[in-house]
Amino acid sequence: MIGDFIDGPLWYFSAAVFLLGVIWRLIAILRIGVTVDLSVARSSGAGGALRTLFSRSLPRRPVLTRGKLQFVAGYMFHLGLFALLFLAQPHVEFISRRITGFGWTTLPHWGFMLVSEAAFAGLLLLLLYRLMHPVTRLISRAGDYAASLLVFLVMLSGCLALARAYEPLRLLHLLLAELLLIYFPFSTLMHAFTFAVSRGYTGAGMARKGVNA
Amino acid sequence: MRDAGADNMNDRIAAACDELRRQIDARVSSYFSSCVHCGLCAEACHFHVETDDPRYTPIYKLEPMRKLWRQEHTLLGRLGAVLGRSSGLSERDFADWEELVYDSCNLCGRCSMVCPLGIDITYMLRKQREAFNLSGYVPDGMQKALERTLDTGSPMGVTLKTLKATLAHIEKATGLTIPIDREGAEYMTLFSSMEVVNFPEYIESIARIFDAAALSWTISSEAFEATNAGIQVGSRDGAKEIVSRAVDAAEKLGVKYLISPECGHAYTAIRWEGPNLIGRRYKFEVVHILELLDQLHREGRLKFSGSSDTPMTLHDPCQIVRRGGVVEPPRNLLHKVASGFVESTDHAAMNWCCGGGGGVSANERAEALRLKVFGRKKKQFEELGVDTVVTACANCRIVLEEGLEHYEMETQVIGLTELVAEYLEQ
Ligand code: SF4
Ligand code: SF4
Numbered sequence: 250m251i252g253d254f255i256d257g258p259l260w261y262f263s264a265a266v267f268l269l270g271v272i273w274r275l276i277a278i279l280r281i282g283v284t285v286d287l288s289v290a291r292s293s294g295a296g297g298a299l300r301t302l303f304s305r306s307l308p309r310r311p312v313l314t315r316g317k318l319q320f321v322a323g324y325m326f327h328l329g330l331f332a333l334l335f336l337a338q339p340h341v342e343f344i345s346r347r348i349t350g351f352g353w354t355t356l357p358h359w360g361f362m363l364v365s366e367a368a369f370a371g372l373l374l375l376l377l378y379r380l381m382h383p384v385t386r387l388i389s390r391a392g393d394y395a396a397s398l399l400v401f402l403v404m405l406s407g408c409l410a411l412a413r414a415y416e417p418l419r420l421l422h423l424l425l426a427e428l429l430l431i432y433f434p435f436s437t438l439m440h441a442f443t444f445a446v447s448r449g450y451t452g453a454g455m456a457r458k459g460v461n462a
Numbered sequence: 463m464r465d466a467g468a469d470n471m472n473d474r475i476a477a478a479c480d481e482l483r484r485q486i487d488a489r490v491s492s493y494f495s496s497c498v499h500c501g502l503c504a505e506a507c508h509f510h511v512e513t514d515d516p517r518y519t520p521i522y523k524l525e526p527m528r529k530l531w532r533q534e535h536t537l538l539g540r541l542g543a544v545l546g547r548s549s550g551l552s553e554r555d556f557a558d559w560e561e562l563v564y565d566s567c568n569l570c571g572r573c574s575m576v577c578p579l580g581i582d583i584t585y586m587l588r589k590q591r592e593a594f595n596l597s598g599y600v601p602d603g604m605q606k607a608l609e610r611t612l613d614t615g616s617p618m619g620v621t622l623k624t625l626k627a628t629l630a631h632i633e634k635a636t637g638l639t640i641p642i643d644r645e646g647a648e649y650m651t652l653f654s655s656m657e658v659v660n661f662p663e664y665i666e667s668i669a670r671i672f673d674a675a676a677l678s679w680t681i682s683s684e685a686f687e688a689t690n691a692g693i694q695v696g697s698r699d700g701a702k703e704i705v706s707r708a709v710d711a712a713e714k715l716g717v718k719y720l721i722s723p724e725c726g727h728a729y730t731a732i733r734w735e736g737p738n739l740i741g742r743r744y745k746f747e748v749v750h751i752l753e754l755l756d757q758l759h760r761e762g763r764l765k766f767s768g769s770s771d772t773p774m775t776l777h778d779p780c781q782i783v784r785r786g787g788v789v790e791p792p793r794n795l796l797h798k799v800a801s802g803f804v805e806s807t808d809h810a811a812m813n814w815c816c817g818g819g820g821g822v823s824a825n826e827r828a829e830a831l832r833l834k835v836f837g838r839k840k841k842q843f844e845e846l847g848v849d850t851v852v853t854a855c856a857n858c859r860i861v862l863e864e865g866l867e868h869y870e871m872e873t874q875v876i877g878l879t880e881l882v883a884e885y886l887e888q
Binding site for chain 2: 384437447455458459
């Protein structure tokens with residue numbers, strides 16, 4: 250019975266909270282607006298916004314030299330997570346059945362193992378770094394740990410569910426994913442969407458001045 | 463009976479909080495929503511890199527603003543406030559953060575270039591200062607520089623009389639006449655007080671260059687100061703008043719262009735912040751001296767003969783290059799007049815600040831910290847192995863000279879405009 254609840258109403262509820270929450274947060278940010286810049290621009294802001302949207306995915310020298318570990322771990326985690334989310338066979342089946350109505354090519358088993366290991370290692374390294382480095386220890390908030398822990402548990406339960414093909418584990422995985430969806434709009438996980446707004450604003454502001462940000 | 467001092471302080475903190483509220487725009491809100499607290503910005507800031515003190519992490523310097531944002535712009539923050547789990551900003555927040563906001567930040571913009579989320583931390587640091595100014599938690603030296611500018615027209619107390627005395631010396635040395643208040647001139651030029659007092663050779667150089675290029679120019683007796691302590695302190699009213707003086711003088715003389723001198727933050731003030739401070743566009747264009755020199759050369763109005771083969775590198779002033787966009791002109795000029803010019807590893811938009819920007823050089827109590835973080839520049843110069851540094855900002859120049867002396871280095875610092883003047887074709 251609880252399984253039906255997790256598989257049914259709770260899924261729709263969490264998906265709705267996620268969707269509406271994300272839209273609400275984005276509107277709340279953009280609604281504040283920015284004052285029109287009266288200085289005469291050197292070049293168009295739009296081009297700069299687009300450039301920075303992509304260029305910030307590549308690190309500049311200080312990040313490559315002094316922040317090497319975080320850079321590598323960050324890439325491992327994010328790429329691994331995306332691959333798991335959108336290319337793991339159970340996920341594609343789930344998305345096809347519940348959302349899109351169609352599926353796509355999925356990762357072979359060895360590919361799944363590879364990306365999940367990369368994602369786990371990346372996440373753990375980032376978490377360790379957060380716990381151990383004086384800078385991240387000082388600036389991290391409870392929400393940062395909560396988000397990392399939740400993502401970790403979702404990933405762990407997902408891997409266990411796949412390895413054991415055991416229904417209660419699948420339900421546990423789904424339940425944790427639903428909690429994550431509900432928590433998402435109210436947490437730092439929102440960076441998955443707001444990064445585009447931030448990069449856009451910065452890229453545009455700097456391009457007006459003639460600087461490639 | 464109520465304590466008048468406490469009331470006064472409460473009013474100031476309330477005004478500062480209101481100002482912070484006003485400063486939170488969509489950009490700020492998206493930035494705080496995006497920050498994942500990865501700490502990478504710390505690796506770009508010389509204050510952290512040279513001291514290893516985590517408190518000097520750029521985003522941490524914004525904690526008062528973040529606190530207010532979280533409480534008023536997030537669901538969990540609002541919930542916490544309603545449940546009494548978090549209190550608003552207090553005087554303590556301003557008192558505790560004053561040093562981080564003013565002493566350990568040059569508003570240099572380097573951190574903004576590396577954040578993987580694209581957060582322009584410096585944009586927020588500049589805004590936060592507006593609130594600190596209202597709270598009264600502002601370093602004395604910076605506050606005094608602003609008051610002097612508003613009272614006398616110059617942060618160093620340089621008067622028209624002092625400027626005229628300097629100009630008289632230059633006229634005698636060059637045989638040129640320096641035009642003052644010439645109506646209908648095409649260009650009006652501003653100076654920084656430091657140029658008048660410490661580097662009159664800059665003024666002499668532009669007089670010679672403009673004469674060689676047959677430029678129609680003038681100085682205004684009503685406004686010749688370009689620096690703007692109001693921007694550094696975070697006083698919108700002060701900054702507006704200082705910008706207005708230059709704008710009014712230029713519009714009165716009817717010039718087409720206003721020349722911003724080498725000084726970095728003066729350029730940011732007059733070129734990028736000025737129109738927003740006075741609420742309208744100017745009736746003239748602002749051009750940085752290096753842009754103008756580069757343009758005059760490209761137009762064939764400025765010709766060079768010979769060049770220096772001394773190995774030298776460029777120290778890019780943050781507000782001219784990274785935050786100002788004058789990236790190529792200094793390089794174009796150096797390639798013409800300095801065959802020994804070499805770039806540092808971190809250059810142009812990624813150069814390391816000298817440590818004196820953002821008002822830090824006017825803040826006496828920050829001197830020890832400023833000299834400590836100058837260690838970054840020291841390493842940068844040593845790695846390159848050159849003994850001459852050319853720059854284009856009087857403030858950078860003084861700060862570099864002091865830092866080099868502190869570390870007992872033999873490195874020479876020269877001004878780019880003077881170098882250009884040295885190789886003018888006669
Ligand atoms: S680098 Fe950007 S995301 Fe990371 S802590 Fe600094 S401001 Fe936040
Ligand atoms: S603006 Fe410059 S000095 Fe200020 S925090 Fe950023 S890197 Fe450090």
